Amino acid sequence: MKTVHDEKMIRCPKLGDEMKFSYCLREAGDLPCARIIACWQVAFDVTDVLKRVLTPDQWTRFISAKPKEKALSLIELIEKAKAKK
Amino acid sequence: MEQVKTILDDNEIPRQWYNIMADMPTPMKPPLHPGTGQPVTPQDLAAIFPMNIIEQEASGQRWIDIPDEVLQKYLLWRPSPLYRARNFEKLLNCPVKIYYKNEGVSPAGSHKPNAAVPMAYYNKVAGTKRITTETGAGQWGSALAMATQMFGLECRVYMVKISYEQKPYRRLMMNTWGAECIPSPSNLTQAGRNVLAEHPDSPGSLGIAISEAIEDAVTSKNTHYALGSVLNHVLLYQTIIGLEAQKQIKKLGIYPDVVMGCCGGGSNFAGIALPFVCDKINGKQVKIVGAEPSSCPTMTKGPFAYDFGDLAKTTPLLPMYTLGHDYIPAPIHAGGLRYHGMAPIVSHLVKEKIVEARAYDQLKTFDAGVKWARSEGFIPAPETNHVLAAVVDEAMRAKEEGKEKTILFNWSGHGLVDLTAYDAYLSGKLQAYELPDEEIQKALLAIKDFPKP
Numbered sequence: 001m002k003t004v005h006d007e008k009m010i011r012c013p014k015l016g017d018e019m020k021f022s023y024c025l026r027e028a029g030d031l032p033c034a035r036i037i038a039c040w041q042v043a044f045d046v047t048d049v050l051k052r053v054l055t056p057d058q059w060t061r062f063i064s065a066k067p068k069e070k071a072l073s074l075i076e077l078i079e080k081a082k083a084k085k
Numbered sequence: 086m087e088q089v090k091t092i093l094d095d096n097e098i099p100r101q102w103y104n105i106m107a108d109m110p111t112p113m114k115p116p117l118h119p120g121t122g123q124p125v126t127p128q129d130l131a132a133i134f135p136m137n138i139i140e141q142e143a144s145g146q147r148w149i150d151i152p153d154e155v156l157q158k159y160l161l162w163r164p165s166p167l168y169r170a171r172n173f174e175k176l177l178n179c180p181v182k183i184y185y186k187n188e189g190v191s192p193a194g195s196h197k198p199n200a201a202v203p204m205a206y207y208n209k210v211a212g213t214k215r216i217t218t219e220t221g222a223g224q225w226g227s228a229l230a231m232a233t234q235m236f237g238l239e240c241r242v243y244m245v246k247i248s249y250e251q252k253p254y255r256r257l258m259m260n261t262w263g264a265e266c267i268p269s270p271s272n273l274t275q276a277g278r279n280v281l282a283e284h285p286d287s288p289g290s291l292g293i294a295i296s297e298a299i300e301d302a303v304t305s306k307n308t309h310y311a312l313g314s315v316l317n318h319v320l321l322y323q324t325i326i327g328l329e330a331q332k333q334i335k336k337l338g339i340y341p342d343v344v345m346g347c348c349g350g351g352s353n354f355a356g357i358a359l360p361f362v363c364d365k366i367n368g369k370q371v372k373i374v375g376a377e378p379s380s381c382p383t384m385t386k387g388p389f390a391y392d393f394g395d396l397a398k399t400t401p402l403l404p405m406y407t408l409g410h411d412y413i414p415a416p417i418h419a420g421g422l423r424y425h426g427m428a429p430i431v432s433h434l435v436k437e438k439i440v441e442a443r444a445y446d447q448l449k450t451f452d453a454g455v456k457w458a459r460s461e462g463f464i465p466a467p468e469t470n471h472v473l474a475a476v477v478d479e480a481m482r483a484k485e486e487g488k489e490k491t492i493l494f495n496w497s498g499h500g501l502v503d504l505t506a507y508d509a510y511l512s513g514k515l516q517a518y519e520l521p522d523e524e525i526q527k528a529l530l531a532i533k534d535f536p537k538p
Binding site: 009010011012013014015016017018019023026027028029033042068069070071072073074075076077078079080081082084085 | 116117118119120125129130132133221222223224245247248251252275276280283284287288290291292295296299300302303304312315316349350377378428429446447467468503505506509514515
């Protein structure tokens with residue numbers, strides 16, 4: 001997933017640190033960060049970039065992902081961790 | 086000589102935290118357990134939090150006593166001074182009086198210890214020996230490292246690997262306070278090992294670090310987890326900021342027209358704002374504003390038109406400032422303050438129109454932060470720059486309206502270990518991204534036939 005924008009920098013509101021676009025593209029493993037469009041859309045047509053660099057399956061998973069409330073994310077993680085015990 | 090600081094004596098420190106849940110004008114919907122579909126119960130969280138903290142998370146009691154042991158630690162830096170930003174006022178040349186709570190005076194340099202100290206204390210009381218957490222660039226991790234040391238607890242912080250490498254000073258602060266700081270993903274947890282197996286060079290993410298910290302807490306003896314934002318008890322502990330401010334403005338004989346804080350997970354905003362939300366609910370005239378990061382140009386560049394709320398075009402047409410549904414997906418239309426990382430209490434107050442959300446782009450925030458440093462001296466944390474941009478904005482509005490205003494805000498921390506962020510700004514690496522007009526026109530073509538409200 002290489003793009004001409006990879007070296008551009010932005011302050012990441014999740015981490016509190018300066019990050020390159022290349023990090024945002026892979027923040028969620030094989031998917032971009034859920035905030036990538038919110039953060040980068042004023043810089044360039046990031047939606048268009050994503051459509052080009054993601055496979056159709058990745059694009060579908062990316063736009064279909066529903067954000068969860070923190071408490072629910074915690075409970076899901078607790079259940080997963082309990083299963084590993 | 087003009088007075089700058091308003092100080093409370095140690096014995097004037099508030100003895101109770103304020104719990105907004107007792108005064109919410111409309112009830113908040115409880116989160117539903119993803120497995121059972123039933124409201125989440127205290128027991129669901131018992132694997133990671135001690136019961137005394139869970140009770141506070143679910144409490145509807147208006148005032149909660151601050152234990153003496155916590156007050157004694159708070160007194161190391163609290164009550165924090167209330168400053169009048171006279172130099173910034175002169176610089177802005179607007180009809181405003183600007184007051185701020187300086188939370189940068191804490192040992193960790195931010196408001197975060199206000200929550201870390203009681204969390205460490207309640208864990209100690211509950212018999213916890215060790216606490217795990219995650220951190221991005223390290224503000225929360227360093228605060229918890231300090232607090233756990235105060236109460237003789239072990240602490241392990243999973244720090245997102247890319248920040249671990251980019252921000253050595255926060256890591257070194259954690260180490261100095263006796264905490265273990267582990268780059269995440271790590272080989273210490275199954276969650277970390279899974280990521281490394283698939284992506285050996287993974288730079289990490291906050292999501293992975295949270296997974297590791299929770300797995301560690303659930304699978305280790307006498308270990309609990311601590312979260313530095315979002316949850317009700319975190320916001321509760323932070324109300325000490327606003328409660329002190331209320332005592333200080335009473336000494337000055339003033340009351341703010343506007344109360345402001347910056348919003349990430351909501352803890353620093355809630356800290357200054359919730360006691361004033363209580364006043365507002367009880368009839369006081371006060372505007373309460375949360376400032377958050379955004380690069381979204383919809384409010385300034387898009388026309389007000391009906392648009393779909395999502396890319397799939399399944400939601401009803403909603404009136405909004407828009408660049409078109411093909412261009413901006415739902416999370417942006419919904420507004421950054423209501424994204425999933427925000428505290429439910431703050432989101433609820435925005436929805437109820439008790440709190441107003443405003444977004445500022447990164448260059449505007451750093452511009453305000455540098456102006457602040459060059460007038461008031463203190464270098465703000467980059468997050469704090471968001472509220473400074475909001476203060477500048479509010480001052481300009483006052484000038485345009487020809488109204489005198491008193492502004493109170495939370496200066497949530499200093500930026501002395503975030504100077505690389507200023508380097509990026511001052512050296513032009515954070516470029517002034519502006520969407521070209523042709524791009525805007527292209528995006529707007531998608532909604533040209535939509536009705537206008």
